[in-house]
Amino acid sequence: MNIIYCIKGTYNSGGMERVVANKANYLVAKGHNVSIITTDQQGRLPYFPLNDNIRLYDLDINYTANASRGLFVKTRQYFQKQRLHRRRLRELLKKLKADIVISMFDHDTPFLYKIKDGSKKILEIHFSRYKRRQYGRKGLWRLADVWRSRQDLQLASQYDRFVVLTEEDCGYWGYLSNIVLIPNANSFVPETKADVTCKxxxxxxxxxxxxxxxxxxxxxxxxxxxxxxxxxxxxxxxxxxxxxxxxxxxxxxxxxxxxxxxxxxxxxxxxxxxxxxxxxxxxxxxxxxxxxxxxxxxxxxxxxxxxxxxxxxxxxxxxxxxxxxxxxxxxxxxxxxxxxxxxxxxxxxxxxxxxxxxxxxxxxxxxxxxxxxxx
Known part of the structure; x- marks a missing residue:
């Protein structure tokens, strides 16, 4: 199969980046073609090792450049970047001809399912249903988080499959008809066992x-x-x-x-x-x-x-x-x-x-x- 992962970047040391790296390496080792498409890589190397046969593409959108802006400026520039993102991603997917395209519930979520490139679309979330309300933000940002949380439910239902990590979260999403539960796997097989006598x-x-x-x-x-x-x-x-x-x-x-x-x-x-x-x-x-x-x-x-x-x-x-x-x-x-x-x-x-x-x-x-x- 030809499988594509869409993620903001592979340069961070976070859990989601580790999970994507592990899955991509596993799938390539099993003979599948795997690509990773990023938006904010900015020339940085992947934090976790990736098999040389994994193809890497960056769309050069750079959403993180807006991180410090105010709500109104950030919103205007975000929609400009969304249009650019959608166009570049659509063009690339039509060239790559994937069987499966997987979004990590990031900036591509609002439009990936609409791209008609012949692939099946999977949305995968690495947080809980109510993560936006747990940011602890105040004022207009809080209202924006509440609105986006409601939008998340509608978007998740549009994908061929929506993958969550826990039974608890399945319930929070209302057991959507397309929902699938698949947990994360162990990141590694330890060579030794913890010395619990360490203070x-x-x-x-x-x-x-x-x-x-x-x-x-x-x-x-x-x-x-x-x-x-x-x-x-x-x-x-x-x-x-x-x-x-x-x-x-x-x-x-x-x-x-x-x-x-x-x-x-x-x-x-x-x-x-x-x-x-x-x-x-x-x-x-x-x-x-x-x-x-x-x-x-x-x-x-x-x-x-x-x-x-x-x-x-x-x-x-x-x-x-x-x-x-x-x-x-x-x-x-x-x-x-x-x-x-x-x-x-x-x-x-x-x-x-x-x-x-x-x-x-x-x-x-x-x-x-x-x-x-x-x-």
Whole structure:
């Protein structure tokens, strides 16, 4: 088959970029033709390795150039870029003659399904149904988020298939007639298992509102009072780095919390940690939980929408905490810190449970879907 993925760019170290890279590499290894079409690559190299046989195209739209503009200017320029995007994408798709074209629910979503190039169109979302309302924006931006959230439902119904990551999110979309549930697969098969005797808690993600690291730093202040010999390392980058560092300094936690840059071999960092904590305000299907679980690491996470409930069985491979319940989050982290046997038992169970998300099992679901559409 000739398969195309449409995504903003492959240069970021995020979960969606890793998922697309893994799927594209898998499909090429199985003999399929795979292309990735980007809009904002700007000459940057892919963050995650891609097979040399994957064809890369950039449309040079550069939506991110408008990121700092006001609402009205940004809206006007956005529609100008949309027209350019639609024209360039239509011309390229007619040349490439794909069997399947997959949108990652980005800027092409409003028009990709309308392009008549002979391909089947799949819309794939890596966030939850209500992600726009969880940005926490105010005023006109909030109204825009509410309106776009309503539009999302209408657009999703237009595609040949709409793929979501969790059973929870299926319900939020009203079980559309074209909806399909396929989770993310494990990013890698670890060579070793986490050494849960390490006195380090790890967190991984972009430094932005979604990941809730401001919440985590406040939580860690209370953990540190009870377990001063442990430290917290947060791996990532993003716009809130300076704000998070200032919060750490204000709480005098510089010796206990470190903001670490992204690393390509994140497996090594998981395996040198005692447990993982996630305080996201929303997710789609958090790759950090999948990765930590595959490494045999116990986990403590807020029960955000969506994903944690599909990965963690409370009390078996980790703990799920009601959103915003800082006191209980602190208690569960401390509980694991003080009980090495529990960390080891949960880590072992996490490793066993990670088999559910093996690449072979998940990619079989994708190939079955592709064959169903083009067969």
């Amino acid at each position: 380090r808690v790890i967190a991984v993600g972009r430094y932005d509102y979604q990941k809730g690291f401001d919440e985590l730093i406040g939580i860690w202040e209370m953990v540190h009072e009870r377990c001063p010999e442990w430290r917290l390392d947060i791996f990532g980058h993003g716009p809130l780095k300076d704000q998070l560092q200032a919060q750490i300094q204000k709480l005098k936690l510089e010796s206990s919390i470190r903001l670490r840059p992204p690393v390509r071999n994140i497996e090594k960092e998981y395996c040198q940690s005692g447990l993982l904590v996630m305080t996201s305000r929303y997710e789609g299907f958090p790759m950090t939980l999948l990765e930590a679980q595959a490494c045999g690491l116990p986990m403590v996470t807020y029960a955000c929408k969506c994903g944690p409930r599909d990965i963690i069985v409370d009390g078996q491979n980790g703990f799920i905490v009601a959103e915003g319940n800082k006191e209980y989050m602190v208690n569960q982290i401390v509980r694991l810190i003080e009980d090495e046997d529990m960390r080891r038992a949960m880590g072992t169970r996490a490793k066993e449970m990670s088999a559910k998300f093996s690449e072979e099992k998940v990619m079989k679901q994708w190939l079955d879907l592709f064959n169903q559409l083009v067969g």
